[in-house]
Amino acid sequence: MDKLKKMAENPMLIPGIYNYCDRWCERCTFTSRCMSFAMEKEFPSNRDFLDLSNASFWETMASILDSTLELLHEMAREKGVDFDLDINEEDRVELEETHRRSRRHICSILAYKYADMVDDWVSTSGQFSEVAFRLPGTASPGEIPDLQDAREVILWYQHLIPVKIMRALQSRTDAQESLPEHCIRDWDGSAKVALLGIDRSMAAWGVMQAYMIDFREDIEEKLFCLERLRRKIEAVFPGARSFVRPGFDEI
Numbered sequence: 001m002d003k004l005k006k007m008a009e010n011p012m013l014i015p016g017i018y019n020y021c022d023r024w025c026e027r028c029t030f031t032s033r034c035m036s037f038a039m040e041k042e043f044p045s046n047r048d049f050l051d052l053s054n055a056s057f058w059e060t061m062a063s064i065l066d067s068t069l070e071l072l073h074e075m076a077r078e079k080g081v082d083f084d085l086d087i088n089e090e091d092r093v094e095l096e097e098t099h100r101r102s103r104r105h106i107c108s109i110l111a112y113k114y115a116d117m118v119d120d121w122v123s124t125s126g127q128f129s130e131v132a133f134r135l136p137g138t139a140s141p142g143e144i145p146d147l148q149d150a151r152e153v154i155l156w157y158q159h160l161i162p163v164k165i166m167r168a169l170q171s172r173t174d175a176q177e178s179l180p181e182h183c184i185r186d187w188d189g190s191a192k193v194a195l196l197g198i199d200r201s202m203a204a205w206g207v208m209q210a211y212m213i214d215f216r217e218d219i220e221e222k223l224f225c226l227e228r229l230r231r232k233i234e235a236v237f238p239g240a241r242s243f244v245r246p247g248f249d250e251i
Contacts, residue, residue: 013034018035020190101173108169110225114225117222118158121218153204161198164197191236191240192243199230
């Protein structure tokens, strides 16, 4: 617990930077200023170095949980949060309805449709196989590294986009029911992460489209879906693009 407290008090760490990121630490330029990354580094979980079946690994994880819970409960006492407070039937029904409304929203529908389109692209057509990366006159897929990068981008954001959209929609609903002032624009932050994921995914599909001439029609379908989704999000969350994420958008 002392170690976690010391981390939290480090002035070099940017408070809340991890709330509006895409969780892609390997490609992030702010890992040195992120508490979430610092915790992973302090308590490593890299599968290349740890045997997940090793008892000592799970003992370490258990100790992290104990420290985390202790710190969490201390913060809860300071803020007057009661974890034992029951959710009554009315609240439960309302939460379920909020989730259903968010899932039925056009932005969610398009986002999940896109995720399914990527699944189909990968599983049925084999577009991400090595053969698909070969161009006429090339010896191997390795000569075109951009395609591998594009593949990673597409797969990374495939499911993150709908998750962030759902969070934005639900956060906005909650805010309309009198959340604290500091939470009022949380939905714009989540929507911005979704938009950035869409931007990067569209760029990645652009790489695919440039190289994979035989599959341009298939790729255009994904781009059309993402462009429609992008426009819908910007209309529903007009403040998303201008939302200033801690660290990432601050000068």
